[in-house]
Amino acid sequence: MKRNLLTIITAAVLVVIFVLLLFVFQVRQSEIAVVTTFGKPTGIAEPGPHLKWPWPIQKVYKFDERIQNFEDKFSENLTADNINLLTSVYVGWRISDPEQFLREFAGGSVSAAQNMLESMLRSSKSATVGKHPLSDFVNVDPKQLQFQQIENEIQQTVQGELQTNNCGIQIEFLGLKQIGLPDSVTQAVFDRMKSERQVLISQAQNYGASEAQKIRADADRRATETIADAEAQATRIRGEGEAEAAKTLPVFQQNPELANFLLRANALQQSLNQKTTLVFDQNQPPFDLFRSLSTNTPAH
Amino acid sequence: MERNVQKTGLVNLATAVVFFIAAFAVTAFVNSLAGQATAIFLGLGTLVTLVSWFQMRLEENQRLEKLEVEELVQRRGETTLFAEQAAEVFPAQRARQQFEKFFVPGFSVLLLLLEGGGAWLLWRWISQSTGGIAPDRAMPALAFFGIFALLLFLVGRFSVTIARLENHRLLRPGASFLLAGAYVCFLTALGIGAVKTEFSQADAYLARALCLLLGLMAGETFVTLLLEIYRPRVKGHVARPLYDSRLVGLLAQPEGLFTTAAQALDYQFGFKVSETWFFQLLQKSLPALLLAQLAVLLLSTCVVFVEPGEQAVLERFGRLVPGRSVLDPGAHFKWPWPMDKVYRYRTDQIQTFDVGFTPDAQSQATQTILWNVAHTGIKEINFLVGNRGTATVTNQTAEGGSPLKAPPVSLIDISIPVQFQITNVLAWAYTNAESSNLLEDLAAREVAHYLAGVDLNLVLSRTRLEAAQQLRQNIQAEANQNGLGVKILFVGVQDIHPPVTVAGDYEQVVAAGQQLIALTNAAAANAIQTNAMAGATAFSAVAAAEAARQQIELSSYARADLFTNQITAYDAAPAVYRQRAYFRMFPAATARARKYIMLTTNTQDVLIFDLEDKIREDLLNLNVPTNSP
Numbered sequence: 001m002k003r004n005l006l007t008i009i010t011a012a013v014l015v016v017i018f019v020l021l022l023f024v025f026q027v028r029q030s031e032i033a034v035v036t037t038f039g040k041p042t043g044i045a046e047p048g049p050h051l052k053w054p055w056p057i058q059k060v061y062k063f064d065e066r067i068q069n070f071e072d073k074f075s076e077n078l079t080a081d082n083i084n085l086l087t088s089v090y091v092g093w094r095i096s097d098p099e100q101f102l103r104e105f106a107g108g109s110v111s112a113a114q115n116m117l118e119s120m121l122r123s124s125k126s127a128t129v130g131k132h133p134l135s136d137f138v139n140v141d142p143k144q145l146q147f148q149q150i151e152n153e154i155q156q157t158v159q160g161e162l163q164t165n166n167c168g169i170q171i172e173f174l175g176l177k178q179i180g181l182p183d184s185v186t187q188a189v190f191d192r193m194k195s196e197r198q199v200l201i202s203q204a205q206n207y208g209a210s211e212a213q214k215i216r217a218d219a220d221r222r223a224t225e226t227i228a229d230a231e232a233q234a235t236r237i238r239g240e241g242e243a244e245a246a247k248t249l250p251v252f253q254q255n256p257e258l259a260n261f262l263l264r265a266n267a268l269q270q271s272l273n274q275k276t277t278l279v280f281d282q283n284q285p286p287f288d289l290f291r292s293l294s295t296n297t298p299a300h
Numbered sequence: 301m302e303r304n305v306q307k308t309g310l311v312n313l314a315t316a317v318v319f320f321i322a323a324f325a326v327t328a329f330v331n332s333l334a335g336q337a338t339a340i341f342l343g344l345g346t347l348v349t350l351v352s353w354f355q356m357r358l359e360e361n362q363r364l365e366k367l368e369v370e371e372l373v374q375r376r377g378e379t380t381l382f383a384e385q386a387a388e389v390f391p392a393q394r395a396r397q398q399f400e401k402f403f404v405p406g407f408s409v410l411l412l413l414l415e416g417g418g419a420w421l422l423w424r425w426i427s428q429s430t431g432g433i434a435p436d437r438a439m440p441a442l443a444f445f446g447i448f449a450l451l452l453f454l455v456g457r458f459s460v461t462i463a464r465l466e467n468h469r470l471l472r473p474g475a476s477f478l479l480a481g482a483y484v485c486f487l488t489a490l491g492i493g494a495v496k497t498e499f500s501q502a503d504a505y506l507a508r509a510l511c512l513l514l515g516l517m518a519g520e521t522f523v524t525l526l527l528e529i530y531r532p533r534v535k536g537h538v539a540r541p542l543y544d545s546r547l548v549g550l551l552a553q554p555e556g557l558f559t560t561a562a563q564a565l566d567y568q569f570g571f572k573v574s575e576t577w578f579f580q581l582l583q584k585s586l587p588a589l590l591l592a593q594l595a596v597l598l599l600s601t602c603v604v605f606v607e608p609g610e611q612a613v614l615e616r617f618g619r620l621v622p623g624r625s626v627l628d629p630g631a632h633f634k635w636p637w638p639m640d641k642v643y644r645y646r647t648d649q650i651q652t653f654d655v656g657f658t659p660d661a662q663s664q665a666t667q668t669i670l671w672n673v674a675h676t677g678i679k680e681i682n683f684l685v686g687n688r689g690t691a692t693v694t695n696q697t698a699e700g701g702s703p704l705k706a707p708p709v710s711l712i713d714i715s716i717p718v719q720f721q722i723t724n725v726l727a728w729a730y731t732n733a734e735s736s737n738l739l740e741d742l743a744a745r746e747v748a749h750y751l752a753g754v755d756l757n758l759v760l761s762r763t764r765l766e767a768a769q770q771l772r773q774n775i776q777a778e779a780n781q782n783g784l785g786v787k788i789l790f791v792g793v794q795d796i797h798p799p800v801t802v803a804g805d806y807e808q809v810v811a812a813g814q815q816l817i818a819l820t821n822a823a824a825a826n827a828i829q830t831n832a833m834a835g836a837t838a839f840s841a842v843a844a845a846e847a848a849r850q851q852i853e854l855s856s857y858a859r860a861d862l863f864t865n866q867i868t869a870y871d872a873a874p875a876v877y878r879q880r881a882y883f884r885m886f887p888a889a890t891a892r893a894r895k896y897i898m899l900t901t902n903t904q905d906v907l908i909f910d911l912e913d914k915i916r917e918d919l920l921n922l923n924v925p926t927n928s929p
Contacts, residue, residue, distance in 0.1 A: 010591055015450055021443030026618040026638070030730050049617035055329070055440050062436050066733040067782075069741065090741040092732070092782070138709045140686030142753030173782065175745040179684050179752065186682065186711065190801045193710055197805035201812040208816030212823030219827030223834025230838025234845025241849025245856030252860070255867045258877075262866070265881060269889035276893035277911055286883060287897050 022054035032065045034098045034108070041099045061108040063101065067092040067172050070114050072121045076182055077129040085134065086180040089125060089154060092172040093117065100168030113169060117158070124157035137179055151175055305468050306360060308459055309353040312474040315455045316346040319448055319481065326448075330441035332433050333426050334488045334503050337510035338445075340418045341484050344411065344517075345477030348543050351407050352473045355541070358399055359470065361392040408525055408542040415518035423511045426504060433503055438496040445489035452482035460552060473544040479552035484510065497637070513551075520547050601637040606630060609649040611725045612642040626725055645729060647722040650789060653736070655716040655743050656681050657795075671803035682711040682799055683748060685756045710756040715795035718743050718775065724785030731783040739775075739784055743791075746774040760796060768793040 026049050027033045033045035035052060036059045045060070052058040074088040095101045098108075105112040128150055136146035155174040162169050181189060252259035272278075282290050320342040327335030369390070433441070456479030463471035487506060494502030524542055531539070550557065562579065566572055604627065606612045612627040613620070617639060624632075627642065634640035657680050687710040720739065722728045732738050750771055751759065759767055772791040779786050798806050870877045896909065 006588060010587075011450060011454075014446065018443045018446035018450070021439050021446070025439065028618040029615055029620050030733070031618070047619045054443075060436065064733050066730060067738075068733045069738045071741065090738075090745070092738065134709070138684045138686055138752040140753070140755045145749070145753050147749050147752070175741065176748065177741050177744045178681070178748055180682060181684070181709075181711070189709065189711055190799065193798065193802045194805045197802065197809050200809045201805070204809065204812035204816045208812075208819035211816070212819040215820060215823035215827045216830070219823075219830040222827075223830045223837075226831070226834040226838045227841065230841040233838075234841045234848075237842065237845035237849045238852070241845075241852035244849070244853040248856040248860035251863055254864075255870060258867060258870045259863060261878060262863070262881065265885045265889075269885055272889050272893045276890075277896065277909075278890060278893050279896040279898065279909075281898040282900075284897075285879075286886065287899075290897070290899050 023051055025050055025052055025060050027062060030064060030066050031062045032095070032098050033060050033062045034102050035060055036102075041102060044098060061098075061102055063095045063098050063108055064110075065095065067094045068110070070117060071177060072118050072125070074178060074180065075122060075125070077126045079129055079134045079137070080131055081133040081135075083134045084182050084185055085129060085137065086178075086182060087125060087129060087176060088178045089121060089151075089174055090177045091117065091121065091158075091174050093169055094172055095168060096170035097168035100166060102168075104165075104167045113167070116167070117169070120158045120161045121154070124154045124161070127157065128153045147176060305462075305471060306353070306356055308462055308471055309349070309356050309474065312455065312459055312471070312478060313346070313349045313353050315452070315478060316342065316349045316474065316481075319452055319485075320346045322444070323448060323485070326441050326444045330433055330437045330492065332441060332488065332492055332503055333429060333507035334491045334510060335441070335445070336425070337422055337507050337514070338481070338484050338488045340422065340514065341510065342477075342481050344414060344418070344514075345474065345481055347407075347411065347414070348477055348545075349474030351404070351543060352470045352541065355396075355399065355404070356470045358392070358396040362390075362396045365390055365392040404542050405525065405528070408521060411543055412518055412521040412525065415514050415521060419511045419514035419518060422507070422514070426507050426511070429504075432500065433492060433495045435496070438492050442489050442492045442496070445485045445492065449482045449486035449489060452478050452485060456480075456482050456552065470541065472549065473541060476545070476549045476552040480548050483551065513547075517545055517547055520545055598636050602633055602635065604632050604634055604642050606632065606642075606644065609646060610644050611647040611722075612644045613725060613729050615641050615643070620726075643729065645722055645725050647725050647728075650719050650721055651736075652717055652719045653740050653743070655718060655740070655747050656683065656713065657715045671797040671800070671806065673800070680713040680715075680799075683714055683751045684709045685712045685751045685759060686710070686754055687756055711799050712751065712756060712759070713795075713797055713799050714747070714751070714793065716743070716747055716771070717790070717792045717794070718788065719790040720779075720786045720788050722785060723787045727783050727785030731785070735784055735786075738782065739779060739786060742778040742782065743771075743775050746771055746778060750774065756798075760798075764793050764796065 025033070025045075027045045027047045029047045031047065033050075034041050035043045035045055035050075037053070037057065039059075042058075050060075052060060069090060069092055071090045072088055074086050076084055076086050079085050101113070102108045105116075131153075132146060132150060135144060136150065139145050151174050155171055158174070159171045162171065180186075280287050282288055320339060323335065323342050324339040326332075327339050456475055456477075459471055459475030460479055462468055463475050491503045491506035521543075528542060565579075604612065606627050606629045608629045610629060612632075614624050614627055614632075614634060615621065616635065621640075632642075634642065687708050718739075728735050750767060754763065754767070768791050771793070772788050775791060776788040779788065797803055866877075898907070
């Protein structure tokens with residue numbers, strides 16, 4: 001009997017719990033719920049505990065009331081100056097009208113809402129990118145960038161579409177997350193970047209050779225100048241020596257015959273070298289001494 | 301009494317049909333994998349209950365037929381008529397025999413195929429399934445499966461008890477399925493509850509376990525069918541129906557395990573272990589102990605320990621608890637789940653995410669990071685940066701034939717770790733649904749925006765530190781504007797480099813700069829040498845001239861002095877002096893000259909001198925190279 005009582009109590013507690021689960025629902029602080037009765041929205045439930053009739057009489061659709069983040073695909077568009085540009089944007093959106101949201105999207109499907117939002121975003125983004133040149137997206141002068149304006153234009157277009165369609169969605173913010181170039185254009189940019197480096201490499205290499213040649217030429221010039229100066233100075237010095245030597249000439253004037261003889265003798269001595277061939281006869285002193293030898297006496 | 305068996309069987313059948321349909325509907329409603337397996341299990345139970353109920357009816361018909369025959373025998377007193385033509389006189393008996401002989405094995409084969417096929421298909425479906433339990437529908441589904449479990453338990457338990465009576469054996473297969481179905485429904489409810497409490501894989505794990513159960517049931521049916529071929533047929537012995545699964549029976553009545561275990565222990569120890577107080581207590585109080593365990597588990601949810609570096613948000617029935625909405629590190633009491641729930645956040649702990657790259661363990665272990673070597677396992681993003689250079693015409697052509705220009709932008713790879721702390725946990729938790737994703741998006745946007753407005757060469761070198769500071773300020777401002785409740789602690793501009801494809805060219809520029817310096821240094825060294833040698837040459841020339849001047853002057857003065865003395869000597873004996881001077885000079889002057897002296901002057905001979913120089917012999921033996929064709 002005691003055991004049966006325990007079983008009955010346990011079963012009763014379990015039944016109460018399970019039944020409560022069917023009749024009670026909670027809405028979190030971050031949520032808002034739409035209650036439908038036989039499919040028709042009949043109320044909005046704020047955060048807290050609430051009662052309801054069990055499924056399938058009443059259904060509760062809970063929605064996240066916070067800002068939800070959504071990022072579209074990294075997609076390619078043409079800028080106003082005909083350059084292919086890849087862009088992706090992120091969007092902060094929230095459910096502003098839960099009942100309308102439930103009506104517009106089957107079962108209040110967030111993914112269905114995001115699919116629609118993505119379509120609107122792509123369309124709006126494509127149109128906006130096409131209005132701006134690439135320099136509005138990338139520019140070495142930050143003041144020329146139009147990031148904020150482009151984001152505002154896309155947001156306004158999407159928000160307008162949402163209001164027109166009355167989807168129960170509101171855009172809170174939108175930002176350009178990433179910009180890039182398609183692979184083929186990226187390769188072209190790589191080639192250009194390489195060519196710029198090659199220009200610098202060539203510049204450095206040839207500037208080096210040029211500078212080296214200039215340095216050598218300047219050195220040669222200065223060396224030639226130095227040597228020329230030195231030679232001129234040497235010539236002057238020699239001239240001075242000659243001038244000084246010329247002061248002794250009056251001494252030789254005292255006996256020109258002797259001076260002339262000595263000069264000739266000296267010149268003769270200087271002019272004879274190893275390849276000189278001299279042919280003397282016996283009358284030439286000092287070879288005339290050979291005439292006095294008996295073996296060399298002329299025949300009669 | 302027999303009527304009651306049939307009624308109970310019919311109630312079992314109706315119950316099985318209703319709960320099979322209900323379980324299937326709730327499963328479709330909540331998208332539960334375990335619910336799908338449970339529905340299959342209950343479906344099999346429905347088939348078994350139907351067949352067993354049909355078999356009950358056949359047995360009942362046979363019993364009635366037997367009674368009618370006995371009554372006729374008693375009235376007419378003849379037995380030969382019925383003894384000779386049994387087949388025609390006992391159609392109900394024949395029908396039952398035919399049913400047991402052909403239909404039951406056939407149905408068992410069908411059951412085997414359904415069990416095996418169901419297990420296989422369900423396993424594949426679980427592997428391929430990407431969806432999960434719809435969060436909004438988890439609680440109603442939990443409640444439904446809980447109610448199914450309770451109702452099935454009541455009906456199943458009653459039927460199982462009735463089935464123990466004599467001649468009620470055909471109730472057992474269906475009753476076992478109903479009772480086991482109750483437990484399976486309860487497990488499914490627990491699995492859905494676990495998913496609701498963030499054990500997201502509980503439903504899938506339970507579904508796989510139920511698949512294994514179906515597989516085991518298929519195996520058991522196969523073995524039973526195999527053994528049925530060799531089973532000895534003893535007249536009068538009532539066979540167990542082929543579709544009556546022992547495994548399901550054991551699952552429905554786990555106390556049978558206790559009995560088996562007790563018998564084994566008794567046999568092993570030699571005395572009645574099963575009659576000891578501990579064993580008795582364990583056997584009697586096991587359900588109570590399990591309930592107590594559940595109660596303790598529920599009570600444990602009344603205490604929450606918030607770890608250091610964390611903060612928790614306390615919600616009561618979904619609403620923030622006034623005055624206690626944020627719990628700091630330490631122990632806190634709360635109402636049990638599901639009334640109060642806490643959500644933990646790492647607030648004091650520094651959190652990090654990366655922009656521009658995805659780090660991996662291998663890259664962290666790399667000691668050297670080079671520009672021109674792709675970082676293994678890291679996916680780097682090419683960011684657009686400004687370029688002061690002019691556009692270059694490429695080989696591609698546009699549709700109109702006009703040349704395409706490479707856009708006046710450059711590309712850069714950059715690794716930016718961002719570290720942050722949550723300063724306002726309520727703002728972090730309740731302003732945005734995915735705050736961390738939003739923060740990453742904001743950071744990515746600021747990085748893209750900043751790089752789009754700077755020059756590549758500047759950001760590669762001089763403005764790196766400024767970039768880090770600017771980015772930190774910008775990300776903080778955006779986070780504040782979007783109410784994220786975070787403080788950006790650090791933004792690092794690290795590992796910034798041109799893409800790997802062009803990085804080598806950047807390094808070659810540096811190498812070319814070094815070559816430039818090397819060339820100019822070599823030229824400077826050469827210039828120094830040239831100038832030094834020129835200075836030396838100049839000095840030598842001047843010195844030589846000085847020496848020459850000195851020599852000229854001194855020799856002139858010396859010759860003048862000599863000549864003055866020579867005049868005196870000459871005046872003293874002019875002829876002798878001339879001769880002496882001549883003969884002194886002559887040997888010295890002709891010493892190196894070749895001399896021929898003609899001593900005979902009065903002969904008629906003609907002397908011929910060949911004064912031609914002899915050419916060197918080695919020059920005559922030179923080998924002149926020849927051009928080979």
